[in-house]
Amino acid sequence: MIKKFFRIRDKIDSLERIRKLYIILLVCSLAFLLVAMNYFYISTLRDVEVLYAQYTKDRIIDIKKSFLKDSINNIINGIEQTQTETKTLCTNRLESF
Numbered sequence: 001m002i003k004k005f006f007r008i009r010d011k012i013d014s015l016e017r018i019r020k021l022y023i024i025l026l027v028c029s030l031a032f033l034l035v036a037m038n039y040f041y042i043s044t045l046r047d048v049e050v051l052y053a054q055y056t057k058d059r060i061i062d063i064k065k066s067f068l069k070d071s072i073n074n075i076i077n078g079i080e081q082t083q084t085e086t087k088t089l090c091t092n093r094l095e096s097f
Helices: 002-096
Strands: none
16 A cells, blocks of 8 residues: 555656646747747847838938929029010010110
């Protein structure tokens, strides 16, 4: 009877060792998953930051181009308007002679 008790106790001890092993394995696997998820999150965040910076840079350049284009078109229109006013003024003076 005593031998049966020791056998049962040994089986329980071995089961507790297996449980401890599984708990350690579970904790290690969870830690590994957390580290892997953090790595992917941080790397994705860096990629998004780079893409956002590039998009912002391209957008700013496009805005500057359109502003310069509009400014130059306004200057050209002003010059053409001045030329036509000068021509009409000159033709009116010539006709008055």
